[in-house]
Amino acid sequence: MTSVAAAQAPFDASHARPVSGHRLQRRLLPWLLLAPSLLLLAAFTYLPIGRVAWESLHDKPHATGKTLFVGLGNYTALFADKAFTQSVANNLIYAAGTVPASMALALLFALAVQRATRFNAIMRAILLFPSMVPLVAAASLFFFIFLPGVGLFDHYLAKLGVRGANWLGDPDVALWSLIGITVWKNAGYYMLFYLAGLTTLPGEVLEAATIDGCNAWQRLRYVIVPLLAPTTAFVLVIALINVLTQVDHVIVLTKGGPSNSTKLVLYYIYEQAHENFAYGKAAAASLLSVSFLLALSVFSLKTMERGAHAAS
């Protein structure tokens, strides 16, 4: 909405005619109405992005106090840094591990508790519960669950005769432990969107499918899932944004270790800026991840528009 109004305002101005007071008012009005949100966006979004873009082209070498223009030097340094490439790889694994699993679970939960019964109301609350726990608190709980040897997880595994792993201390396992926490935490939240999506499904289509002899699986596969496509697109975007913006559990549980195995891009940025005084590299990595998020939202808005058209 705002982008349309913003685009029209300067267009109005191109009608170069003597301006009456009334006209001036009409010309200024959209800007006035936009001013509060524009100001906030400028102060907290556009200016910082511009600042980060500027910083990503400069370097202030630690212990020199000088600011130098380095062009794309920060970006080459970034891709030469094994810790960065590994954090990108970790983030890809993390996305592949969390997004499909939490979305599939969300759809499953939504289908299971779709009908409004008293039992389902309780089930919905239980399934939604993890998403209401702040990630920091959840991570602190999982610290005790994942304690090697004496944690809850190992305790119950031992009763089954299974020897647990060092869930957060083994570089082959630690990232998957974090993926497990994320899926547990996010699936219930995505379920909400699927529940809303399910209520909008046209009943006659589902009935027609049943009358035509579809079994439950076929109804899901050929009717429900395709009709839910706009919801799926929306949830996918949220899930992907979470992949790049959730980092609390890394900070609480592993700090990116052991041996960089759980270092996600956002943690890498934090580490470069605040531990290593490498603000240029941190800015370059931030700009890359912001660009990715922007591209992602543009792409998803387009897809959703198309989805909405297809549905109507």
Add this chain to the structure above:
Amino acid sequence: MRWIKSLAVAVALAPTATWAQTKIDFFFPVPVDGKLSREMTRLVKVYNDSQKEVAVTAAYTGSYDDTKLKAQAAAKAGKPPAVVLMSANFVLDLKLAGDIVSLEPLLKADGTTKAKFLDDFWPAVHANAIVDGDLYAIPFQNSTPLLYYNKDHFKEAGLDPEKPPQTWAELVDAAKKLTRSDRMGFGLPEGYDYMGWIMEALSMSNGGRYFNEEYGGEVYYDTPSMLGAAQFVEDLVFKHKVMAQGVVEGPALSTTFLAGKVSMMLLSTGSLSFVRDNMKQPFGVAFVPRNVRNAVPIGGGSLVMFKGLSEEQKAAGWKFAKWLSSTETLGGWSRFTGYFSPRKSPYDTAEMKDFMAKNPEAKVALDQLPYAKPWFATYQTVAVRKALEDEIQAVLNGKKKAPQAVKDAQKNADALMKPYVDQTALKLP
């Protein structure tokens, strides 16, 4: 809601009450627990009530890392905190970044010198307060690693609970006897930050130095003393099988020790009161076992002053910092927290002698002090430390052998310090 009211009253009264006062901010972290934060707030109130020239606002600012971040952010915003309690090994990096000020002019104005000022401080804490020959920090709270052991486990295993292991050989021997299918004989805190400190303790106990105390561009990772330490860690897991495979974070280690699943561990003296309060079985503490010599690194926090203060604020901050680091304050803080006092004089007071008699564990920590050495601090301290930690963590997981690990750690650390080395030791006429 009451605090809001009192805040409003304070704000309303402020202009009249503080006409001659200099207002300064003091940022402090609490790495351990909440009661420390209340005690610090109480101390600041005592100071504010005791005099009229300086009004200190104390702000609890989270962990050491958060405190560094917040202090830097406040300085960038033009409101630097006058005094900050900072992790002692950040002092060098903060000086190199130009964030903190030298305390030499303030010493001079007092008519004293660095040597006189530091005379009452333990020698081990000097190096972390001095950068390039100038005083930049006042040591405030300090710790060293200690060996903690479960006395009940010692009895069960037929070991004398009053004779903890003193050497690496005795440690391995005891750990083997203590290890059972459901219990590990020994454990180390192996997460980031702790791992580096522990490797410093082990390499120093093995005769090494870890880093160059006087120059920020050198670490000694690829050396026999560090190789021996790394190999020892590898052997504890894979050869002697007395330590858990994989990385165990400090909090996880202390929890398993309290649960009786680990019989001995190295942990900070700063955890003494935590273990004392939560351990059900009797426990003992002892020096970190040696291979070549007794030696441990210092840890803890120091007071620093940020750039960008007015002359009045600087003078006010200095007054407050001197009060905080006085014999009386440091003694009380040490008894309250379990940290040891960086000053020697508090230990001559009657209260402290009484306290030591009642807390024999604190006495062990104090007795280890003469063997203490400075905490590693280099150009890019954290990254250079992680260069070693990543490799040792790989060793703990069986992904790398110790000799390769120390070689790679050295290579990565040297690459990190190269920009500094190039503009200092290798910048030649």
